[in-house]
Amino acid sequence: MNNSWNKVIYKAWAPIYDTIFNAGSFSKAREKLFKDIHFQPGEKVLFVGVGTGADIDRLPYEQLEITAIDYSEDMLQKAKDKYRNSRITFLQMDAQQLDFTDGAFDYVVGSLILSVVPDNRKAFGEMVRVCRKDGLVLIFDKFAEPGKGLSIAKKAIRHVIKLLGTDIGVSFEEICQAKKENIRLISDEGVMFGNMYRRILLKKLSKT
Ligand SMILES: C[S@@+](CC[C@H](N)C(=O)[O-])C[C@H]1O[C@@H](n2cnc3c(N)ncnc32)[C@H](O)[C@@H]1O
Numbered sequence: 001m002n003n004s005w006n007k008v009i010y011k012a013w014a015p016i017y018d019t020i021f022n023a024g025s026f027s028k029a030r031e032k033l034f035k036d037i038h039f040q041p042g043e044k045v046l047f048v049g050v051g052t053g054a055d056i057d058r059l060p061y062e063q064l065e066i067t068a069i070d071y072s073e074d075m076l077q078k079a080k081d082k083y084r085n086s087r088i089t090f091l092q093m094d095a096q097q098l099d100f101t102d103g104a105f106d107y108v109v110g111s112l113i114l115s116v117v118p119d120n121r122k123a124f125g126e127m128v129r130v131c132r133k134d135g136l137v138l139i140f141d142k143f144a145e146p147g148k149g150l151s152i153a154k155k156a157i158r159h160v161i162k163l164l165g166t167d168i169g170v171s172f173e174e175i176c177q178a179k180k181e182n183i184r185l186i187s188d189e190g191v192m193f194g195n196m197y198r199r200i201l202l203k204k205l206s207k208t
Pocket residue numbers: 003006010021048049050051052053054055069070071072075093094095096110111112113116117118166
């Protein structure tokens with residue numbers, strides 16, 4: 001994965017993205033994302049790689065202080081158009097280098113971004129960094145099954161799927177290894193296609 005190609009491919013995806021990735025099974029999975037999170041008015045939420053903003057209306061966004069970043073202007077524009085009358089701050093930014101201070105947010109949400117961004121360990125490190133101590137990091141993404149290699153079929157199509165802007169062979173366990181001391185796993189559950197797409201909720205333990 002690389003940022004230049006992601007720009008090209010997500011420009012192409014932008015007009016049709018929601019008809020596939022915010023419909024059917026995806027929509028049902030997204031409905032579960034914020035189910036046990038009790039947001040308080042005024043809390044700060046960061047969406048990393050917000051795309052077209054598919055998750056935003058699944059939480060009480062009008063009562064929250066929401067910031068949403070994405071690298072693709074085209075995807076971001078879709079989200080901006082959808083939430084034109086809201087107070088949401090949309091910024092073009094690289095998830096691997098977030099321009100926010102440590103602990104700036106109560107919640108950090110990363111849906112379908114760790115399987116897309118070129119350096120997912122760096123992006124995850126940034127997500128943890130900008131989350132405050134005792135804040136929550138919520139991940140929704142497809143990951144390789146822990147402890148198992150990819151099937152021959154998945155290995156065969158992995159490179160083609162990468163060209164479409166995502167990687168089916170990413171291990172969440174490897175991504176979070178370096179941040180193990182800073183986070184505690186609260187829950188990890190399969191929410192779509194068995195355990196392929198997971199909803200992972202983490203608590204930040206330290207200040208940095
Ligand atoms: C599969 S889409 C997910 C969008 C949205 N989060 C969702 O759940 O529908 C991946 C998004 O990551 C964005 N992206 C790719 N590379 C990025 C980077 N380096 N920094 C920030 N966003 C990036 C793409 O532009 C795209 O909008």
